[in-house]
Structure formats: structure tokens, C-alpha cells
Amino acid sequence: MQRLYSTFPGAWPGFALLLLRCVAAIALVACANADALSSASPVALLVDCAIVVAAALLIGGLWTPVAGIAHALLELYSHIGGSAVELNYMLWAIVGLCVAVLGPGACSIDSHLFGRKRIDLRSSSD
16 A cells, blocks of 8 residues: 555645645535536536545545546546536546645645654564
8 A cells, every 4th residue: 555655745735735635625625516506416426425425535534636637537537527628627637647646745634644654573572
């Protein structure tokens, strides 16, 4: 699982990644709410459920690369499925890919689960 993540930066870069994840999740939900009222088909409900799950994963920082790619795919689906061609969906899809590539940062669940661990090899009887 370590290969899925590059690093877990802390301090200001970690805070910036937290902010980027939150903004991406809010944009994903906002774009979904704009389209949710137009259709109540089973496919639309499934997409809405996927949007909620991806946004929750992004905010918490759990499985961030997977959630970022899901974010990008859902934005592209909204772009293709929409009646009007809007640049916003493409831009937010790029933000989702950036989140997937940059990783979660130190302020995330991924950092606590899959981050680097320090193993002390000294014996406890010293």
C-alpha cells in the first residue's frame, strides 16, 4: 500500500493538501447538487451516492488517490452527461487528478494508516 502514496508532507504543505481536498470535495458535491434536481433515474441516484462517498473520502483523506480519480471520473461524467458544455467540470476533474497525484498529506487518515512508521530495534531490557 505504501507505493500508492508518495509522501505525507506536514506543516504548511500538509495543511494546503487538506485545504485542496476539502475544496475538491465541496466542488464535487456542489456540481452534483446542480444536476441532481434534473433527473431522478436510478443511474443518477447511483452517481449521487458515488459522489457522496468520494467527497467523504476526500475530506477524511482516506484512500485519497482512489477518491481523487473517482472525483475526476465523476466530474467527467457530469461534463459528458450535461446538456451544456461547461469548462467548470473539466477544471474540477483536473483538480481531482491533482489530489490523486499529490497524495493526502499528514492531516489525513491515510497518513495514520499507511504513513511511515519508526521501528525501534533497541531491546527493552536496557
